[in-house]
Amino acid sequence: MSDFDYDLFVIGAGSGGVRASRIAASHGARVAVAEEYRVGGTCVIRGCVPKKLLVYGAHFAEDIHDARKFGWDVPDCKFDWPVLRDNVLAEVDRLEGLYGQTLDNHKVTVLRTRATVAGPQKVRLADGTELTAERILIATGGWPHVPEFPGSQHAITSNEVFHLETLPKRIIIAGGGYIANEFAGIFNEFGSKVTIVNRGDTILRGYDEQIRDRLLQISMTKGIDFKFNAPFQSIEKNDDGSLTVMLEGCEPMQADAVLVAAGRVPNSRGIGLEEAGVELDDKGAIKVDERNQSSVPSIFAVGDVTDRIQLTPVAIREGQAFADTFYGGKPTVVDYQNVPSAVFSHPPIGAVGMTEAEARNKLGSVRVYTSDFRAMKNVLAGRNERALYKMIVNAATDQVVGLHMIGPDAPEILQAAAVAVKAGLTKADFDNTVALHPSMAEELVLLK
Known part of the structure; x- marks a missing residue:
């Protein structure tokens, strides 16, 4: 038996921390995770999940109006904020329960309390209890930055x-x-x-x-x-x-x-990192290597607290890589090239790879293809809003190095297209793909 209380102690039960805990435990590690607020972290509790539900709610404003052009006799409607708010919060509660259940099913010890680093292999709980672990993983995420000014x-x-x-x-x-x-x-x-x-x-x-x-x-x-x-x-x-x-x-x-x-800043202050010798950058981010290891060999970090790419799927990928590397016998390094992203604005944006400016600076010679069009639904609805799709191609190799889109369902379309960019496919590969008609996505294979 190990001399430590746990093989792995995770501080923070957000996306990265939960994934690392679950995978490490599935590999046979004795794992504990401490969370002082709610299991699920920023994304599930107060970030991308409840925000996306509000985005869905917001879309009904235009959908109800446009429905009249499609033959629906829609009466004047009134929006009720408390109904949507409470339904969204109830869904957050449900998801939190599922995350906790997942950890329990994998026999991860969940400590619903604040934990701080008390040494290279020691943590201290809010009640003063000290526990030891062979490795400590910091997954405390980020926190909204509020500039200081009067009021x-x-x-x-x-x-x-x-x-x-x-x-x-x-x-x-x-x-x-x-x-x-x-x-x-x-x-x-x-x-x-x-x-x-x-x-x-x-x-x-x-x-x-x-x-x-x-x-x-x-x-x-x-x-x-x-x-x-x-x-x-x-x-x-x-x-x-x-x-x-x-x-x-x-x-x-x-x-x-x-x-x-x-903006958001790494949530690293006040948890004992500097006292334990963990090196932080000037923004408070934990400096880690490609194995997510900090300047203290037994302390690791994943997710927004490292301030590499502040995206939930990246934190999950980092947590998985950490657990597979140190507990699954599968050394894994996360590839940060061509990570897709979305802005769920109105209309939404999807993007992967280099922008036109980045490509010109890095590659020199590029070809740019665009499609500027009105979605079929907007045409019938009498809405003048136009979508814009943009493809950046390396002129020397014909490789597609960037895709950028704004318009209805752009993130949903971009996810599949990101596979092509990640795989290094060429403009000819897109051209050789038969269009799926009528769709907005077909514009990607019809760019001239």
Whole structure:
């Protein structure tokens, strides 16, 4: 028997931590996982899952309106925020139960308490209990970043937005990334007056320029306001509960809620890492090697706390690789090339591989193919909103090195197309594939 209480102790039961715990246990390891909040982590409890359910709810606003053009006698409808909110939270509860059940079924010890690192092979629970483990895995994820300014305590983040008692009639969203644009689309469809405030001059930095410009154009057409180069100065709470927001270079603005979506930071502070000798970067991310090993040989980390690629599937892949490497006899290294991503904006974006600018900088000679069209459904509905598909090709090899899409169901289409990019297929391979007609996806094999 081992001299340690556990072979593996995991701090954080989010996507990466749960996968690592389950797989390590299935390989025969004695595993414990500590979670101070709720099993499931950011994605399940207060991130991509409940947010996607709100996105579905938001789509009904336009679908109900468009249904009339398709022959349906739809009466005027009223949106009820508490009904959707409570149904979404109930689904979160159900999923949390399933995650806990999965861990129990694999005989993982779940400790619903805060745990901190007390040494290279020791953890301390909130009640002072100390436990030992041959290896410690940190999977504490990320946390919303809220810049400090007068009145910043009156703002909410993506952690609290799912629990709003009432739907804000006016909401200001700070940030230009995917979280800001997703919630802008959600609240706009629910009938709120939405303003996105960005301290810079670009939304969705890192996405292809044409795609993000198209989202900006469509969002403005839908009634979302944008204020660029406008850092927050202050937020004051008024007697009626509303907020007065002061922005640099702008007139005072009134709002019922301010949602700060200004990025996420690694959730690494205050858990004993630096005291144990674990090296962090200037953002607080745990520095790890390709085996997810930190500067302390017995301490490892996966997911957003390492700040490599902040995506749930990446955290899951890292957790799987860690468990297979150290407990399954299958050394595995995660490949971070051509990781697909999506923005569930309104309409959504899907992307994989290099943007046009990245490809030109890296490859020099590239060919770019685009299709700018109205989806068939939008044509009949009388909606002028246009989709845009973009393919980036290495001119020297004909290899497709990037796909970027904005339009209905773009993420669903992009997932399959990402397989082709990952496999290194060529433009000729796409051209040789017979189109599936009539569909939006067929545009990918008809690009000229």
